[in-house]
Every structure is written in C-alpha cells, then in structure tokens.
Amino acid sequence: MPSYRAPLRDHRFVLNELLNVQQYNNIEGFSEATPDIIDAVLEEGGKFCENVLYPLNKVGDRQGCKLKSDGEVEVPEGFADAYTQFTEGGWTAISGDPKYGGQGLPEYVGLAMGEMITSSNMAFGMYPGLTGGAARALHAGGTDEQKELYLPKMITGEWSGTMNLTEPHCGTDLGMLRTKAVPNGDGSYAITGQKIWISAGEHPMSKNIVHLVLARIEGAPEGVKGISLFVVPKFLPDENGEPGERNDLQCGGLEEKMGIHGNATCVMNYDGAKGWLVGEEHKGLKIMFIMMNEARLGVGLQGMALAETAYQYSVDFARDRLQGRSLTGPKNPDGPADPIIVHPDVRRMLLDQKAFVEGARALTLWTALQGDLEQKHPEEEVREKAGDYMALLTPIIKSYLTEKGYESVSQGLQVHGGSGFTAEWGIEQTLRDARITLIYEGTNGIQALDLVGRKLAMKGMRPINTFFAELDAFVAENQGSGDLEPFVKGLAETKAKLQKATSWLVEKGLENFDNAGAASSEYLNLFGLTCFAYMWAKMAKVSLAKLEEGSSDPIYESKMKTGRYFLARWLPQADMHLARIEAGAEPLMALEAEAF
Amino acid sequence: MPSYRAPLRDHRFVLNELLNVQQYNNIEGFSEATPDIIDAVLEEGGKFCENVLYPLNKVGDRQGCKLKSDGEVEVPEGFADAYTQFTEGGWTAISGDPKYGGQGLPEYVGLAMGEMITSSNMAFGMYPGLTGGAARALHAGGTDEQKELYLPKMITGEWSGTMNLTEPHCGTDLGMLRTKAVPNGDGSYAITGQKIWISAGEHPMSKNIVHLVLARIEGAPEGVKGISLFVVPKFLPDENGEPGERNDLQCGGLEEKMGIHGNATCVMNYDGAKGWLVGEEHKGLKIMFIMMNEARLGVGLQGMALAETAYQYSVDFARDRLQGRSLTGPKNPDGPADPIIVHPDVRRMLLDQKAFVEGARALTLWTALQGDLEQKHPEEEVREKAGDYMALLTPIIKSYLTEKGYESVSQGLQVHGGSGFTAEWGIEQTLRDARITLIYEGTNGIQALDLVGRKLAMKGMRPINTFFAELDAFVAENQGSGDLEPFVKGLAETKAKLQKATSWLVEKGLENFDNAGAASSEYLNLFGLTCFAYMWAKMAKVSLAKLEEGSSDPIYESKMKTGRYFLARWLPQADMHLARIEAGAEPLMALEAEAF
CATH class of the missing domain: 2.40.110.20 (Butyryl-CoA Dehydrogenase, subunit A; domain 2)
Structure with a gap:
C-alpha cells in the first residue's frame, strides 16, 4: 500500500551541500537558521506531514467538500483537527515577518516544508498556502493599520x-x-x-x-x-x-x-x-502580482512535490511487484518471479521521475534562496541580481515544473500497470490533483508569453545575460575535469542552443509577434531544460568532490548515476525544441479558424 | 457546452480517397460495401452515437456502476435502454460472420463505427466491444457446436x-x-x-x-x-x-x-x-492472443477516438471563449475580446491534436484494411503481406496511439484553462477515461517489448523489411514533386533514422538484451512517428491531386496545412528518439535497486 516519507536527506543535500546556505548567515534573521535548526524544523515538519496530513489525503479526495443549505462549507473529516494542529505547531508562521509574529526563517525553509505538505496532502496545503499568499500581498501593499489588524492573525493561521x-x-x-x-x-x-x-x-x-x-x-x-x-x-x-x-x-x-x-x-x-x-x-494589479508571483513559485513547487509522491509510490511498487523475469536471467531465483524494477523500461520510468524530482528540488530551492537574497541581502548588487533571477525564473518554474511534474506523475502511474488506474493505490488521485497545476495562477501558455514577451526583454535583457554569464563561468571553471566533463559539455551545448533560440526570438519575434507566440512554449521548455542541466552539473560537481574525499554515503553515487541518465535521456530534447522554435509561426497560423 | 459530431467527412476521405477501398470490391463480401452503403451505415451510426450514446456519457461517469447485495450489478440510468436500441439497430453485427447472423461488412467499417462509439461513450462501448472480442476468440478456436451455440446470440448482442x-x-x-x-x-x-x-x-x-x-x-x-x-x-x-x-x-x-x-x-x-x-x-493462450491482438487494435482506436472528442471540445471552446487580443492586433474588434483561437500557442495545442487525430485515423483504418486483406483476399501473397503488417503494426497502434492520444486529450483540456478542470465541461472525464488505454490489454511497455523482442525478428525480419520497401517505393515514386516534396523528404529522413535505430537494435540488442529493453519504448515511438509521416505524405499526395483538379472542398487545403504543421512540429522528435536509443542500457541499469 502506498506511503509517503519525507525526503530529508535530499533537502539536506540541496541546502547544505549544493547551495551551502550557511554562507549567508550574516544576513538578518539567517544566523538563526543553522543546519541544526533547519534539520530540526524539517524533521519535525516531515513527521507532521507523514503522520497527520498524509493519512487524510485519500479521505479528502473521497469525501470532498460540501456546501450546506446555510451557505457554510463542510470540509472532509479530520481536516479541521489537522488544521488546528498545524496552526498550533506554528507551521503557518515559519517564514513570516517576526514583527507580526512570524518566525522569520528563510523562505527556502518554508519552501522545503511546503514541498512536504503538498506531497502529503495538496488539497489541505492549499488552505494555509492561500493564507500565506494573501498575507504577503497585505504585507506588500497594506497600510500599517491593515497590517497590524490582519497579519498577526493570518500568520498564526487563526484567520x-x-x-x-x-x-x-x-x-x-x-x-x-x-x-x-x-x-x-x-x-x-x-x-x-x-x-x-x-x-x-x-x-x-x-x-x-x-x-x-x-x-x-x-x-x-x-x-x-x-x-x-x-x-x-x-x-x-x-x-x-x-x-x-x-x-x-x-x-x-x-x-x-x-x-x-x-x-x-x-x-x-x-x-x-x-x-x-x-x-x-x-493599482490593484501591481500588488496582486506580488502575490501571484509568489503563488506561481508555489505552483511550480506543487508540480515537483506531487512528482516526489508519485516517485515514492512507484519505486515501492516496482520493488514489491513480482512479475516476469529479467531479460538477462532471474534476479530473484528463489521467488516466483523477479520484482519489476529489474526491467530496463521500468527503470526508465523510475529514473525519469528521479531525474526530474531531484533536478526540480535543486532548482526551486535555489530560486527560493534568490528570493531571500532579493529581500534581505545587505549588498544592492546581490539583491538586484537575485531580483532579476526571480523575475526570469518564475514563469519557468511555474510552467516547466508543472508540465514535467505532471508527466512524471503519469510515468509513476504507468509503473503500477492496472493498479495505477484504481483508487486503491492512490496514484490516480495524485495524477488528478496534479492536473490543475498546469492551469491555475496563469496557464502554462500564459507563463511562456510572460517569459518571451516581458522577462526576456526587461532591463535591456540584463536578467538573461546575467544568467548566461553565470553558466559560461561555470563551464569555463570546470572544463576538462574527468567525470564532471560530460555534465559540463552537456550544459555548454544546451546553453548554446538556448542562446541560439534567444537570438532567433529577438530577431523574428520583433518582425512578427506571432513568431514569439508560436515559439513561446518550446522556448520555455528549452529554458527549463537548460536550468536542469545547470543544476545537474552543479550536483555532479558536489557529489564528485565528496566521492573524492572518500565518502561512502550512497547519495553521491546515486546523484552521479541519475545525472548521467539525465544527460543521456533528457538533453536530446534540446534540438527538438530548437527545431520547433525555428519553424516559426507560419505552420501554426496558416489554417483558417473555420477549418479547425 | 461540449458536444460531439460524427466526423463523417474525414472517414470518407480516408476510406474512399486515401485507401480507395473500392479497389478491393472483388473480395468476398466487400462488393456489398459500396461507398453509398458505407456512407449510409456510418451516417446512421453517427446519428446513433450523437443522439443516444453521447448524452449518456456524463451520466455514466457520474453514476458509475453499483454492486447490489444479491451480486447483481446496476448500470447507469439509460444504459440498458441504449443497449437495447444498439442491439436492435444491428450495431453489434456489422462485421460479424454472416454464417452466424453477422452483416459481413469489412472490418474497416466496424472500426470506423467503433471510433464513433468510443468518442461518444467509451464506457458504454466496452460492453459490446468485449462481446465482439470474445466472439472472435470463439470463432477462431471453438468447435462447430460451440460456435453454433454462442455466436448467433453474441453477434446480435442478446448475450x-x-x-x-x-x-x-x-x-x-x-x-x-x-x-x-x-x-x-x-x-x-x-x-x-x-x-x-x-x-x-x-x-x-x-x-x-x-x-x-x-x-x-x-x-x-x-x-x-x-x-x-x-x-x-x-x-x-x-x-x-x-x-x-x-x-x-x-x-x-x-x-x-x-x-x-x-x-x-x-x-x-x-x-x-x-x-x-x-x-x-x-493451448489457451494461442486463442486468447487472437482476441488480444484484435483488442489491442481496439485500444489504439480508443486512444484516437477520445482524442477526437477532446479535439472537438477544445476547438469549440477556443472559438467561443473571448479573452485578450491577438498579438498582431484585434481580430474581433467589435467584441470585448478576441476568441482565443487567434493565439499561436492555442493553435499549437489545437493543431497538435488535429495532426494526431487525422494521422491516427488514417493509420488505424489502413491497418483495419490489412486485417480484411489478411482474412479475405484471394491471393496468398497479399494475405501474407497483410498478416505481416498486422503483426508488426499491432503493438505500435496500441501503444503510440494511446500515448499520443492521451497527450492529445491533455492538450485539449489545457485549451480550456480552468474550465478544463471542472466536471461541467466534460473534458476532464475524457482525460480520466483515456488514461486506462496506456495500460490495459498489455501495458505500453509490454507492447514495446513485443515489438523489439518478437515482431522485428519474426520471419527473418520479413515484415519490417517489407514495410521499409513500401516506404522506399513511395519516396522513389514521389520525389522532387513541388508541394509534396517536403512530405517525401520528411518521410525519407524519418525512415532513415528508424532504419538506423533498427540496425542498432539488432546489433546491440543481441549483445545485451537490456539494450533492447532500454531502447524499446523510444523505438516504438520512432516507429509510430514514421508511420504517421507515411500517412501524412499519402494524405498530402491525395489532397494535392484534388487541388490540382480544382476542387474547392476545404478539406484538401486543411490537410495540407495540418500536414505542414506535422512536418514542422512532430518530425523533430525523431532525432530525440534515436539519441535516446543509441544511449544504450548503461544509464538505465547502473543504479542499484536499493538506491532508488
């Protein structure tokens, strides 16, 4: 039967080893976020998600909500109790402003917790999630009086x-x-x-x-x-x-x-x-968009979080389900059949999920860190760069992580065979829940238009040029170094294709706006792929260093092997995206509306 | 609100113009299947699907089936009445053996009708669909006594x-x-x-x-x-x-x-x-596999049929929904906004569906015709070739049409924005219904193994070599001819990649069976893409001939434009599949089972 386990080891890997968040402990409020504190918060939070929220996930799906004749709404059994425990545990307040009762921990801690909440019970997580978004909008745009009236009660979850x-x-x-x-x-x-x-x-x-x-x-x-x-x-x-x-x-x-x-x-x-x-x-839209941008990162996170759940379900299933024999001879000779994880095509589906989830986790936490730097770093230059990245990456995180996350969940369902289609095994709910993430907070198509129509051109293309320069610097620093080399090469090649696509867009998109529209979704996907190539190259670098130090923690070998799968199986998408982009608007616009 | 319209014009295009089924009217039973008869059958059938089955589609989803305490099962309201009308209309008997009360029409007529049944109400269509499959197994393997006892009652649908x-x-x-x-x-x-x-x-x-x-x-x-x-x-x-x-x-x-x-x-x-x-x-499996193979074609058909429904829903929605303005200036200046069909990214999703559905319809009807030829053609050589094609194409139809069909339905849902996620608009049901097609009658992964492990090698690779020769002949005959040229070139290039992948498989798959397993799904998808490239090239050829004759029927221009979209946006997948295949088993097998 399906279960969910908080992926704490991978959170530690990303926060402490990949991002080395401790380097920022001179920032206001961050000094308290020592690795021990973060560990303790996430461990406690993980238990809450596993033990309180996850058991209500299926209940919530089966019972749904009901509108009563008096206009009140009934939520599924157990939700109200869980909400009380959630607020009493202080989980609504993690990254809230201490001035209004928040704990002031970095956003990346809130995001890591948010992932686990969504993985265990997305429908529940949306109640406090929406509160957080609304509180941020009030924080950004409200009067002092409004803030004092509403924020303390919203940060505790009382309202x-x-x-x-x-x-x-x-x-x-x-x-x-x-x-x-x-x-x-x-x-x-x-x-x-x-x-x-x-x-x-x-x-x-x-x-x-x-x-x-x-x-x-x-x-x-x-x-x-x-x-x-x-x-x-x-x-x-x-x-x-x-x-x-x-x-x-x-x-x-x-x-x-x-x-x-x-x-x-x-x-x-x-x-x-x-x-x-x-x-x-x-001027309401301006404030609403502060909230929307945060919410879009949150939706991207949902795409990743549900893919984590689906990954766990399908790995468990593939290890337990005995059916058929390995193509290269029995691997479980004493049993009636081998577990299906021996089959290359099953591993393809599992590795696709693993490569996605771990790449996506690195990317979202890296982006969350940019959010923290934008808000709180003492140096203006760092704040500006982080702000540029937030603007540039928001549509990519929202759209790429939900599109690929949804595909990832569907792979997870497929691993289950017929069981995947039944309510009993849970994963069909995960797929149904995941489908909304491609739509709300601005459809993925709208995100792609935001990227090509606004984010690329903003500030004289400063954000994308800064991003390209960062990738170039990484490539230059790490070239020709043994096991890291294919990762660096993969990144350099993918980035070159993205750059080519960017030049095409600038030239042809200005000639005819429909060219930009026609290219937008493919461009966003190529951009997302490049971000993943960067994250996997960085993860490989960290892992290789640990292996060279002689670490026997299995996570480093696992990262290298999953990363190599990513290079072999994901990067070949880049040429496809580029070819579609360069095909231009004509193939899309030629058919008259009446002829569809 | 969503509706379904029988796509009779496209059926006629495929049967009469593309396949020219009349060329086979010397085959037993086919002489009665004149274009007029086929038209009349499909028109009547289409009405039945639109007016009787489609209105019950949502009812069936909402009410579901119930097991009563006496072990009997209650079906949704209206299903029993519709079943009676369905059997009384003779719809169960279309392609059944006249010896047992069937009408003996060609399989391709039954398949065209089957598409409309599934499009309008897949859950209903499975009741007679399963009966058809079981009857075929009895027809193939039963004694005369068994056939006489069961077949007449099954062909009428009484049982x-x-x-x-x-x-x-x-x-x-x-x-x-x-x-x-x-x-x-x-x-x-x-x-x-x-x-x-x-x-x-x-x-x-x-x-x-x-x-x-x-x-x-x-x-x-x-x-x-x-x-x-x-x-x-x-x-x-x-x-x-x-x-x-x-x-x-x-x-x-x-x-x-x-x-x-x-x-x-x-x-x-x-x-x-x-x-x-x-x-x-x-020896039960042998007979069961006769039934399974027919059923697999039927499942591929379901993938296509639901994509047709989703396509219709999303075109209607995109024409009606007013939201925003075209990037190149208002197209509906008197209205509050333009219909969303003006946006290139919406057209991308619609054309993706259209290119899929029409390519898939051509492929399934062409394959159904092979089934007829295999059973009934007087010449042994034709029967053999048709049998080879049936064996080769069955896993491709089952798997490619359901995988791409499901993606197509998901595109259709996406066109709807938030409405797509609500029960009101129907398409979320279509997506949920479609998800099973990737699983049952042998998961898509199993189909891919069947293709690379059995179908490729069978009869000294005769089926695939015959198929390649047919593509080569088409390319040779049609090279360098104006507007057809990009279609011929696209087919030739895609086929060359499939051939390269085939050689790789034969060599590396024998070296290590896991190489075959690792490549199987990508190989099947590359094969499916090649089949589509062939169908689109053939459809373009027929359409160009009609345009040259001066036909003003809009279908021919529509085929050309949709086909060009296919070339620009689908064919770039070929290199991706080939690169993944050639990456071999290592990236999939390196990670220990415990490390997932």
Whole structure:
C-alpha cells in the first residue's frame, strides 16, 4: 500500500551541500537558521506531514467538500483537527515577518516544508498556502493599520486568506473584470460581483476568512488600469480586532473538479460587502502580482512535490511487484518471479521521475534562496541580481515544473500497470490533483508569453545575460575535469542552443509577434531544460568532490548515476525544441479558424 | 457546452480517397460495401452515437456502476435502454460472420463505427466491444457446436462476452496463473479461482454473459504452457440453447477507478463453475492472443477516438471563449475580446491534436484494411503481406496511439484553462477515461517489448523489411514533386533514422538484451512517428491531386496545412528518439535497486 516519507536527506543535500546556505548567515534573521535548526524544523515538519496530513489525503479526495443549505462549507473529516494542529505547531508562521509574529526563517525553509505538505496532502496545503499568499500581498501593499489588524492573525493561521481574481467571463484577461466597488463614504467600499474558482473561499477551519478581491471603483478607467484591490473579511473586525458582524458575501456554489477535492473551490458572491482599499486606487494589479508571483513559485513547487509522491509510490511498487523475469536471467531465483524494477523500461520510468524530482528540488530551492537574497541581502548588487533571477525564473518554474511534474506523475502511474488506474493505490488521485497545476495562477501558455514577451526583454535583457554569464563561468571553471566533463559539455551545448533560440526570438519575434507566440512554449521548455542541466552539473560537481574525499554515503553515487541518465535521456530534447522554435509561426497560423 | 459530431467527412476521405477501398470490391463480401452503403451505415451510426450514446456519457461517469447485495450489478440510468436500441439497430453485427447472423461488412467499417462509439461513450462501448472480442476468440478456436451455440446470440448482442486473464498476483506474467479446471467427467470442467479487472463482467443488459476464462487443468505443466481457455457462461444454456441454470460464478466486487465509471470492472469469483474447453488443452493462450491482438487494435482506436472528442471540445471552446487580443492586433474588434483561437500557442495545442487525430485515423483504418486483406483476399501473397503488417503494426497502434492520444486529450483540456478542470465541461472525464488505454490489454511497455523482442525478428525480419520497401517505393515514386516534396523528404529522413535505430537494435540488442529493453519504448515511438509521416505524405499526395483538379472542398487545403504543421512540429522528435536509443542500457541499469 502506498506511503509517503519525507525526503530529508535530499533537502539536506540541496541546502547544505549544493547551495551551502550557511554562507549567508550574516544576513538578518539567517544566523538563526543553522543546519541544526533547519534539520530540526524539517524533521519535525516531515513527521507532521507523514503522520497527520498524509493519512487524510485519500479521505479528502473521497469525501470532498460540501456546501450546506446555510451557505457554510463542510470540509472532509479530520481536516479541521489537522488544521488546528498545524496552526498550533506554528507551521503557518515559519517564514513570516517576526514583527507580526512570524518566525522569520528563510523562505527556502518554508519552501522545503511546503514541498512536504503538498506531497502529503495538496488539497489541505492549499488552505494555509492561500493564507500565506494573501498575507504577503497585505504585507506588500497594506497600510500599517491593515497590517497590524490582519497579519498577526493570518500568520498564526487563526484567520485564513484567499485571492479573488477570476469572474465567469474573465480569467487571463482581467481587463474585462466587472466586480464593482462603490465608496460608502466612511473610507470603506461596497463590493458587488461574482468571483469564481476561489480556492479555500469558504470553510469552517479558521475564525475569519480574509478575501483579497479585485474590483473596479465606480468611474474607474476601463481595462487593467482601472482595477483596485480590496480586503473583504468574512466577518468585519470589531473594535478589538475580533470577528464581528457577518459581511455580505456568500459561497454560492462549489465547483465539481477533477482533483484537489479536499479543497473548497468556491463561487463567491459579493452583495455590497464591505471592503477596504489595499494600496492605491486603480493599482490593484501591481500588488496582486506580488502575490501571484509568489503563488506561481508555489505552483511550480506543487508540480515537483506531487512528482516526489508519485516517485515514492512507484519505486515501492516496482520493488514489491513480482512479475516476469529479467531479460538477462532471474534476479530473484528463489521467488516466483523477479520484482519489476529489474526491467530496463521500468527503470526508465523510475529514473525519469528521479531525474526530474531531484533536478526540480535543486532548482526551486535555489530560486527560493534568490528570493531571500532579493529581500534581505545587505549588498544592492546581490539583491538586484537575485531580483532579476526571480523575475526570469518564475514563469519557468511555474510552467516547466508543472508540465514535467505532471508527466512524471503519469510515468509513476504507468509503473503500477492496472493498479495505477484504481483508487486503491492512490496514484490516480495524485495524477488528478496534479492536473490543475498546469492551469491555475496563469496557464502554462500564459507563463511562456510572460517569459518571451516581458522577462526576456526587461532591463535591456540584463536578467538573461546575467544568467548566461553565470553558466559560461561555470563551464569555463570546470572544463576538462574527468567525470564532471560530460555534465559540463552537456550544459555548454544546451546553453548554446538556448542562446541560439534567444537570438532567433529577438530577431523574428520583433518582425512578427506571432513568431514569439508560436515559439513561446518550446522556448520555455528549452529554458527549463537548460536550468536542469545547470543544476545537474552543479550536483555532479558536489557529489564528485565528496566521492573524492572518500565518502561512502550512497547519495553521491546515486546523484552521479541519475545525472548521467539525465544527460543521456533528457538533453536530446534540446534540438527538438530548437527545431520547433525555428519553424516559426507560419505552420501554426496558416489554417483558417473555420477549418479547425 | 461540449458536444460531439460524427466526423463523417474525414472517414470518407480516408476510406474512399486515401485507401480507395473500392479497389478491393472483388473480395468476398466487400462488393456489398459500396461507398453509398458505407456512407449510409456510418451516417446512421453517427446519428446513433450523437443522439443516444453521447448524452449518456456524463451520466455514466457520474453514476458509475453499483454492486447490489444479491451480486447483481446496476448500470447507469439509460444504459440498458441504449443497449437495447444498439442491439436492435444491428450495431453489434456489422462485421460479424454472416454464417452466424453477422452483416459481413469489412472490418474497416466496424472500426470506423467503433471510433464513433468510443468518442461518444467509451464506457458504454466496452460492453459490446468485449462481446465482439470474445466472439472472435470463439470463432477462431471453438468447435462447430460451440460456435453454433454462442455466436448467433453474441453477434446480435442478446448475450454479451468477457475475457478473464488477470488474477491478483498475475497480469503481464500469465505463467503464474492459478485458476484451476477439474474435469467433471461429462466433457465439462469445474472452474475455480479469482479473476480481477474483468470489464463488463456483470451487468443486467444482456440475457447471458459468456466468460472466456484462462485456467490451468489439474496436472497441467507449469508456466504459460499449461494454460487452457474455457467458455464459462453465467447461465448454462439449456437444451434449446436458452439461458438455463445459474452457474457458480459471482461478481465479488467492483473496482473504484479513475475513469470509465460506466463500465463495470469486476472481481469475478469462480467457485466450481461449469466451463467447456475452447481449443486444445494447454493451448489457451494461442486463442486468447487472437482476441488480444484484435483488442489491442481496439485500444489504439480508443486512444484516437477520445482524442477526437477532446479535439472537438477544445476547438469549440477556443472559438467561443473571448479573452485578450491577438498579438498582431484585434481580430474581433467589435467584441470585448478576441476568441482565443487567434493565439499561436492555442493553435499549437489545437493543431497538435488535429495532426494526431487525422494521422491516427488514417493509420488505424489502413491497418483495419490489412486485417480484411489478411482474412479475405484471394491471393496468398497479399494475405501474407497483410498478416505481416498486422503483426508488426499491432503493438505500435496500441501503444503510440494511446500515448499520443492521451497527450492529445491533455492538450485539449489545457485549451480550456480552468474550465478544463471542472466536471461541467466534460473534458476532464475524457482525460480520466483515456488514461486506462496506456495500460490495459498489455501495458505500453509490454507492447514495446513485443515489438523489439518478437515482431522485428519474426520471419527473418520479413515484415519490417517489407514495410521499409513500401516506404522506399513511395519516396522513389514521389520525389522532387513541388508541394509534396517536403512530405517525401520528411518521410525519407524519418525512415532513415528508424532504419538506423533498427540496425542498432539488432546489433546491440543481441549483445545485451537490456539494450533492447532500454531502447524499446523510444523505438516504438520512432516507429509510430514514421508511420504517421507515411500517412501524412499519402494524405498530402491525395489532397494535392484534388487541388490540382480544382476542387474547392476545404478539406484538401486543411490537410495540407495540418500536414505542414506535422512536418514542422512532430518530425523533430525523431532525432530525440534515436539519441535516446543509441544511449544504450548503461544509464538505465547502473543504479542499484536499493538506491532508488
């Protein structure tokens, strides 16, 4: 039967050995994040995920959420208890601002914990996850008064949060948004409209729900330049900051969906609900995008986290399931058959997953570290570079990690044969849950457009040029060195293809914007592949150094062998992406819309 | 809201224009299959699928099947009525042997109808689908008495059928099968054992259910050489051949699964049930594989059929959904936004689906025609070649069409954005239903092993050499001819890569069987891609000829443009497959099982 084990050894490998996060312990707040502390936090967190959240994962899927006649939402059995334990354990506060009650640990610790929460129970993890995002938006754009009122309660999880963007007729294109805000004359606004697909929009687990809602103030300019952000609590805070009068907003329905059944995806109806402006009038999108960018990294993380779960399930299955014999003679001669892990084609599926998960973990934690550096490093130059990387990598992490993560989960299901299609073995739920990650927080296609249409060109192409220079420096430093050589060569070649694609994009994309659109998804995938080539080269370098020191920890040999699989089986995708990019827009645009 | 329309124009294109099936009207039974007759059958069938089966598709998914306390199974509302209409309409009998009441139409007509049945309601279609497979096995291996008793009732659908292979501890490795058969002394056997994942194993829609069961006769040799096939009816036929006494077999449970909820996937318990040997003792697998091979083509067809449904859903959605503006200026200036079909990245997803579905339809109908020729052509040479092709292409159709079909459905879902994840829009069901096709009737990995381990080498490599010669001849005949040229060149280059991979396999696979195993899935995909390149080149040739004749039917321009998309975007996969194949087994086998 399936089980989940917190991958603590790999977290330690990435944080301590690959990223050597201790080099930054001069940064404010980081000095407390010693390896011992991080270890203790993640170990404790891993146990919580294994023992409390994971056992509720299937329950959540099977029971789902129910809308009751009074408009309240029932969550699956055990979720409310787990939520209480989760908040009491302080898990909502790990990387929160200490000024408002957070523990101030680096983001990368929060991210490592976030991975385990998602791996063990994604639908549950979205409740505190959305709260974290909403709190960050308030932190970035709220007044001091708003921050003092909301943040302490959100950081402890006593109150939860949501983000309200989508309406039935507008998702990607927020310019068409219709929800309106009318000044009440007392500094508050009356918010009226319908929002859909609001994750964690209504549930009984927190004492209040803080909705962040995009709306248009009466008389505002049309399009995206007339959108403001409001904080609209379910219960209006009284003079003591405690939940008071019920606000005029309701959950109007729950979405029936393919997966994440344990999370309440709500239609939210605002009927003159009282709300307060966050940030400036008509500039709500700017703040919402702070939240969205964090959320996009979180979704990329989900893609990786579910692939970890699927990997564990399928390795366990492949070790236990006896069926057939190895092509090169019995490996389990005393048993009725060999475990299916002896078969090259089964190993292909397992190694594909392993190469993905470990590459993705390195990439997300590296990116999370950039986030920390951007916020907190004392040197402006470091902050700027980290900020550039965050901007550049966000669409790649969101899209590449969810697309490849979903494929990875599907490989894991395939390892199970017929069992994979049955509810009993759990992995079909993982696949259904994973499918949303390619869609929400901006579809993967939108991420690709963000990359080619905005991120490439920003600041005179400084971010991508800085990134290329970093890769070139790594290649120059490490060339011709024995077992590392194929990794360096693989990275150099893949980067050269990405650079070629970048030049093509700059030239042909300006000639005809449809060329950029036609190339966007392939370009993003080539970029993601290059990031993985870099991570695997760095992981190989660290591992080889440990092996040369004589370490007998099996992780280093495992990294080398998995990395070699990555070189042999993943890098051949680069030419395919490049060829598709260079084919241009014509093959995509030639067919008339009516002829489809 | 989603809808399904029978793709009759494309069926006509493939049957009449591409395959020119009329050239075979001298074959027994084919003379009746004039274009008019085929048209009338498919048009009527298409209406049935659109109007009767499709409306029950979502009902079937939502309600699923229920096991009642008396061991009977309840099917979704409307299924029983639809089954009656289906049998009364003669849809079970299209390509059945006229000797037993079938209409004797060519298999390719049955296949075209089968596509529409699956597109509109896969879970329903499996009930008659399994009956067809079981009838074919009895037709191939049964005594005259058995055929006379069972076939007429199965061909009319009055009785349905199943195939019983899998047991809890054995699926792929049938050698471990434990279900036993003990002679009763009267020519019948007592069958005892448990079978799992029996599609359509129990339901109230037919008057009897004819189970074909693999079992081991007491004292039989171990392994696959001791397996026999039995016919085990739910109700024992009385002296008039009508359902009599209830046999000792029960549905012991229904599987909860990811999709195809409308089909009853049963645990079947045989408790000394009365059965009769089909074919010779210990040679049951041979007959079962006749059935399995047909079933594998059927599963490949399912992969294509669901991709057709998803394609239709996503084209409709992309035409209707207004969101954002074209990168090259508004295309719907009077509306609030442009339909999303204007975006290159949306077109990429639609064209990927279109290129797949049309290529797959051509390939399956071409293969079905080979099946007809193998069975019925008067010349031995034609029969032999067709038989070679059937053997060679079966694993490719099963595996390539389901893998790419599933990816295609997932593209279709992605076009829907958030709507795609909700039950309301239907496509999430299509994706869940499609996932099983990569697994059942032998997982796709098993198909790949069948291809490289058996089909390549058979008859001194005659099938693949014949196939290569056919491609070479096409290339030689059509070289250097204007608009056809890129198609011919694409085919020639892809075929050259497949040939290179084949040589590698023959050499390195014999050196080390793990090399063959490691290459198998990539080799199968490269083979599938080559088949598609051939089909698209042939479709382009036919279309160009019609355009030169001055035809204004838009289908020919559409074929050319879709074909060019295929060349630009699909063929670049060939090098990737070849590089992975040539990487050999080492990267897959190096890691110790414990290190995963």
